[in-house]
Amino acid sequence: MENxxxxxxxxxxxxxxxxxxPRQSGLTxxxxxxxxxxxxxxxxxxxAPFVDYMKFSFxxxxxxxxxxxxxxxxxxxxxxxxxxxxxxxxxxxxxxGKLDEYLRRSLDLGYSCIEVSDxxxxxxxxxxxxxxxxxxxxxxxxxxxVGQKDARDSKPLSALLDQIRDDxxxxxxxxxxxxxxxxxxxxxxxxxxxxxxxxxEQLAAAAPEGTLIWEAPDKKQxxxxxxxxxxxxxxxxxxxxxxxALESLRRxxxxxxxxxxxxxxxxxx
Amino acid sequence: MENxxxxxxxxxxxxxxxxxxPRQSGLTxxxxxxxxxxxxxxxxxxxAPFVDYMKFSFxxxxxxxxxxxxxxxxxxxxxxxxxxxxxxxxxxxxxxGKLDEYLRRSLDLGYSCIEVSDxxxxxxxxxxxxxxxxxxxxxxxxxxxVGQKDARDSKPLSALLDQIRDDxxxxxxxxxxxxxxxxxxxxxxxxxxxxxxxxxEQLAAAAPEGTLIWEAPDKKQxxxxxxxxxxxxxxxxxxxxxxxALESLRRxxxxxxxxxxxxxxxxxx
Amino acid sequence: MENxxxxxxxxxxxxxxxxxxPRQSGLTxxxxxxxxxxxxxxxxxxxAPFVDYMKFSFxxxxxxxxxxxxxxxxxxxxxxxxxxxxxxxxxxxxxxGKLDEYLRRSLDLGYSCIEVSDxxxxxxxxxxxxxxxxxxxxxxxxxxxVGQKDARDSKPLSALLDQIRDDxxxxxxxxxxxxxxxxxxxxxxxxxxxxxxxxxEQLAAAAPEGTLIWEAPDKKQxxxxxxxxxxxxxxxxxxxxxxxALESLRRxxxxxxxxxxxxxxxxxx
Numbered sequence: 001m002e003n004x005x006x007x008x009x010x011x012x013x014x015x016x017x018x019x020x021x022p023r024q025s026g027l028t029x030x031x032x033x034x035x036x037x038x039x040x041x042x043x044x045x046x047x048a049p050f051v052d053y054m055k056f057s058f059x060x061x062x063x064x065x066x067x068x069x070x071x072x073x074x075x076x077x078x079x080x081x082x083x084x085x086x087x088x089x090x091x092x093x094x095x096x097g098k099l100d101e102y103l104r105r106s107l108d109l110g111y112s113c114i115e116v117s118d119x120x121x122x123x124x125x126x127x128x129x130x131x132x133x134x135x136x137x138x139x140x141x142x143x144x145x146v147g148q149k150d151a152r153d154s155k156p157l158s159a160l161l162d163q164i165r166d167d168x169x170x171x172x173x174x175x176x177x178x179x180x181x182x183x184x185x186x187x188x189x190x191x192x193x194x195x196x197x198x199x200x201e202q203l204a205a206a207a208p209e210g211t212l213i214w215e216a217p218d219k220k221q222x223x224x225x226x227x228x229x230x231x232x233x234x235x236x237x238x239x240x241x242x243x244x245a246l247e248s249l250r251r252x253x254x255x256x257x258x259x260x261x262x263x264x265x266x267x268x269x
Numbered sequence: 270m271e272n273x274x275x276x277x278x279x280x281x282x283x284x285x286x287x288x289x290x291p292r293q294s295g296l297t298x299x300x301x302x303x304x305x306x307x308x309x310x311x312x313x314x315x316x317a318p319f320v321d322y323m324k325f326s327f328x329x330x331x332x333x334x335x336x337x338x339x340x341x342x343x344x345x346x347x348x349x350x351x352x353x354x355x356x357x358x359x360x361x362x363x364x365x366g367k368l369d370e371y372l373r374r375s376l377d378l379g380y381s382c383i384e385v386s387d388x389x390x391x392x393x394x395x396x397x398x399x400x401x402x403x404x405x406x407x408x409x410x411x412x413x414x415v416g417q418k419d420a421r422d423s424k425p426l427s428a429l430l431d432q433i434r435d436d437x438x439x440x441x442x443x444x445x446x447x448x449x450x451x452x453x454x455x456x457x458x459x460x461x462x463x464x465x466x467x468x469x470e471q472l473a474a475a476a477p478e479g480t481l482i483w484e485a486p487d488k489k490q491x492x493x494x495x496x497x498x499x500x501x502x503x504x505x506x507x508x509x510x511x512x513x514a515l516e517s518l519r520r521x522x523x524x525x526x527x528x529x530x531x532x533x534x535x536x537x538x
Numbered sequence: 539m540e541n542x543x544x545x546x547x548x549x550x551x552x553x554x555x556x557x558x559x560p561r562q563s564g565l566t567x568x569x570x571x572x573x574x575x576x577x578x579x580x581x582x583x584x585x586a587p588f589v590d591y592m593k594f595s596f597x598x599x600x601x602x603x604x605x606x607x608x609x610x611x612x613x614x615x616x617x618x619x620x621x622x623x624x625x626x627x628x629x630x631x632x633x634x635g636k637l638d639e640y641l642r643r644s645l646d647l648g649y650s651c652i653e654v655s656d657x658x659x660x661x662x663x664x665x666x667x668x669x670x671x672x673x674x675x676x677x678x679x680x681x682x683x684v685g686q687k688d689a690r691d692s693k694p695l696s697a698l699l700d701q702i703r704d705d706x707x708x709x710x711x712x713x714x715x716x717x718x719x720x721x722x723x724x725x726x727x728x729x730x731x732x733x734x735x736x737x738x739e740q741l742a743a744a745a746p747e748g749t750l751i752w753e754a755p756d757k758k759q760x761x762x763x764x765x766x767x768x769x770x771x772x773x774x775x776x777x778x779x780x781x782x783a784l785e786s787l788r789r790x791x792x793x794x795x796x797x798x799x800x801x802x803x804x805x806x807x
Contacts, residue, residue: 009638012634034514036311045575046603058524062276062522065315070451088527092521092527096281102280121527149525170320244598245571255658256688258658262659305583307579327783332584333584357796370549372546389796389800
């Protein structure tokens, strides 16, 4: 990163302490909806240092020509980014009774990580645990997700807290808190996308520091989570073309977080 | 498509029966706002199998260098996609009394299809019919559009039903139901973008199956139309970077339609 | 532009009198959030004739590898577009007491223009004036911005009018009226993004014609400003992939402005 952040040498950024890759916290997870092979390479030129995970959303992996998919996966991994198919695709495989085939195929294609979710399907706790263990046994890192995609399916917070504990015990490295693409009416966000602070604090208290990844598609949501947890909060479901803007937010290079840095300095003075 | 959907061999998709190209129904029409020549080629790598029509929106064709426009048109057509300039541009040509020049130029540029609309201009029924017939006579396929761009101009539903019948009789292959880029306050969508089911059912009943293309820019709208008409409903005004997501929705690879597939299976059991 | 607008020869555009580059009014300013080096070249193929200024938003310049940044700046400048780092970045430099280093580095990187704003930081009028003069002295063109990013910081309109007068006197070529990325609750737009006509008229009256650039991220806002000031109004904060659509709007090639052109013609008849 010497060359990368050459401005650093003349200007200290307002929010200090942003971690560099490879890192255990301050992770940015990007959701890809189907960038073309040339677009993804071009995008990596600027974005690779700021992205830790990339998800090929829901079942979109199923719609690529095999060679294009393999090349795209390799490209992303070679830039130091963990890459995985969306959790919905794994749920479909479970529903069809094809988990082993699904994991084997994912390994062959080059995926380095597996997401285990129950966003749509009801999955027994024992099945979930075995799925995590099986994927880990095959060499994948595992991310799990808590929270339902449809408000009608939503579970009490206590059930999510149990799931987080069980998932980490079974071998998951990180747990994503679902917010969907919309960021509305889901776990820590209300119907207008506003933060439910109580739910957020209870979830944060239940998991070891740095293990939760908060999905936060909207800039205001990202800003609030950075204000609460600092520049090294883990954030997910970031659209590819918002990564640089988010990184600016993390480092205080954008009005919102720069403003807070000024205020904190005034309060200290 | 053997190689394309290689996952098919191990996992049946939740929504079955999705048609493959070339197809008469299940069409996806994309609205292009000016992708660059390299971007469009890269985009076709993944998206060509899932797109049937591409519109260069409103009068944007007028803003390209001629060689870039010709190359882009050729690229898209060579991927088995019908391509046409936006209906507004034809309305301008009619308004200026330059229809013949407009059609001749469109043919020279390589366009394979013409959209006949009255989204902005008042056009006599006889002029509309003659325009369709003239374009057909020159070898274009013709798509017409019903519904006004400005809520102040909107016509009663019965007038749209007459137009659909007349357009098909004059030689149009498909009729698009206008929803604008916003998907609000227009024909089958109310001021908040919600479906007006009555209007939709009356339109659907009036046209032979597969002849209507519903503009539906929003994911929720696409979902509702797929729920009602199945995976092979014709959908239009899809942004280029939403095609893969829509195709996932059509095949039940996304939470929303996967959820319905699960419920239907439960109900049958 | 002979070859560019070859359609012109057969169809006069509904809104006439659109200026061509290089121009003093009718400017389009684009906000870049981090297009990759290949994407920006491809984008210029179609968009260069319609763009006058490009801003690398807030502090994003700080996140590029130096060689990629220089190449991107050179590319954009070679297409006849003035390019500058976001105003927030200059505010950070001022806050850190590093203005001279900031300007020197910006010059070395190839930036041709500097934005002087107080969107986040409180800046003394004298500091603002000296900053403008210093940048001008080093050969930059200078754009200033009036209006605060956070509604809590907003100033009375009279203060903005004074600032505009002072900025132009100190050597600024253009003054941007802040609307943020959202276009809501800021200077000429209310909480729903609707135009506050009184404020707009007072600002317009205070500045020599063609010196204000209105930030207007939303299509409806662009439309209203074109209706009021004509096709050659200066507009800013345009997303890169909306430039062609905006140019269509300026020339009456889109439903909204085409409709007005028809009505005016009817009224004259």
